[in-house]
Amino acid sequence: KLQFLYFIGRVGTMKNLNILERPISKGKAEVSLSAFSFLFSEIVQYTKNSPTPAKALATWESRLHKIGYGVGIRVLDLIVYRSKGMDSRETDLVRFLTFIEKTVWKVLFGKQADNLAIVAANQANGQPHDVYCILDTDPVVSHFVCNPPEFKKLSSTAFVAGIVAGMLDSAEFPAEVTAFAKNSDDTRSREIVFEIHFKKHVLQRHEKMKS
Amino acid sequence: MPYTFFMMVGKGDTPIFELEYYTDPQKEDKSQLKHFIIHAALDNCDEAVWTNPAFFIKNIDRFNEFNVSAYVTSGYVRFLVMQDREPSDSTKHFFTEVNELYLKVLLDPFYEVNSRITSASFKTRVTQLLKKYFQS
Numbered sequence: 001k002l003q004f005l006y007f008i009g010r011v012g013t014m015k016n017l018n019i020l021e022r023p024i025s026k027g028k029a030e031v032s033l034s035a036f037s038f039l040f041s042e043i044v045q046y047t048k049n050s051p052t053p054a055k056a057l058a059t060w061e062s063r064l065h066k067i068g069y070g071v072g073i074r075v076l077d078l079i080v081y082r083s084k085g086m087d088s089r090e091t092d093l094v095r096f097l098t099f100i101e102k103t104v105w106k107v108l109f110g111k112q113a114d115n116l117a118i119v120a121a122n123q124a125n126g127q128p129h130d131v132y133c134i135l136d137t138d139p140v141v142s143h144f145v146c147n148p149p150e151f152k153k154l155s156s157t158a159f160v161a162g163i164v165a166g167m168l169d170s171a172e173f174p175a176e177v178t179a180f181a182k183n184s185d186d187t188r189s190r191e192i193v194f195e196i197h198f199k200k201h202v203l204q205r206h207e208k209m210k211s
Numbered sequence: 212m213p214y215t216f217f218m219m220v221g222k223g224d225t226p227i228f229e230l231e232y233y234t235d236p237q238k239e240d241k242s243q244l245k246h247f248i249i250h251a252a253l254d255n256c257d258e259a260v261w262t263n264p265a266f267f268i269k270n271i272d273r274f275n276e277f278n279v280s281a282y283v284t285s286g287y288v289r290f291l292v293m294q295d296r297e298p299s300d301s302t303k304h305f306f307t308e309v310n311e312l313y314l315k316v317l318l319d320p321f322y323e324v325n326s327r328i329t330s331a332s333f334k335t336r337v338t339q340l341l342k343k344y345f346q347s
Binding site: 018020021073074081171172205 | 260261264265266267283284285286287310311312314315316317318319320324330332333336
């Protein structure tokens with residue numbers, strides 16, 4: 001009888017492994033688009049109504065952004081761990097953005113982002129201020145999202161912007177990342193722009209490191 | 212009998228985890244000296260991080276007979292080991308294994324990033340690793 005109970009106990013422990021004992025998954029498993037879309041649609045609906053119904057577009061987008069942020073922090077370390085042979089951090093700004101555009105996008109969405117652009121814009125006080133943009137056409141995340149009439153300009157890609165922001169913050173390149181449709185008038189075009197505004201000290205450090 | 216002190220420091224210099232390993236009970240540090248040394252080593256760490264992109268930095272600081280080695284992850288969480296011997300290359304393997312453990316904790320959606328790791332099994336596993344790499 002004791003041996004029988006011991007066996008049952010062992011089966012129990014074999015199934016409920018501590019998170020520290022389970023190996024980290026290789027990342028080869030694929031998730032069906034429908035499963036992901038269901039989950040994402042629930043997230044979008046949830047963020048609209050909890051904890052309080054969102055009255056402003058910005059509140060709704062910032063909630064999605066926050067969820068994405070948590071993903072971004074974790075995804076960075078995970079991707080670096082999985083790419084064997086990565087023995088060093090990326091300290092260069094542009095190389096890190098290229099890493100996001102190519103490797104991270106490929107891991108998350110199965111394809112690389114379209115383009116990485118630097119737009120030199122002028123701040124209010126006339127000083128030149130580089131804004132970096134990642135361009136993506138038809139992100140899979142908002143494939144099945146149809147905006148309600150009162151929130152016509154909602155960008156559910158605020159979730160993806162949150163992922164990028166989480167990664168940048170984690171890697172010591174703090175920035176504000178916003179996502180919006182490139183041609184907001186043409187509702188059929190699905191080009192999305194992720195605008196990355198780095199904090200001043202990051203750009204200063206980048207200038208210093210270049211010289 | 213060697214003495215080793217391992218500490219994990221997160222963003223904003225918040226301590227995430229710390230553990231001492233020694234076999235000789237006389238070597239136990241009751242005076243908080245180890246915290247002082249590690250804290251001083253963080254300054255060197257901050258400078259070295261931008262010039263040396265590698266994760267593992269063997270000799271980040273020394274204080275009298277103690278040597279400090281560091282390992283900085285891509286998320287800029289710093290693992291520091293203080294020991295009373297010369298640092299060796301096996302410390303790098305120790306750090307890589309701890310990095311894996313830390314990643315598993317990080318992937319837990321209920322783990323608040325940058326907070327203290329209080330899990331008993333994490334502590335057991337790190338003790339095992341310390342024993343494995345710093346026994347002799």
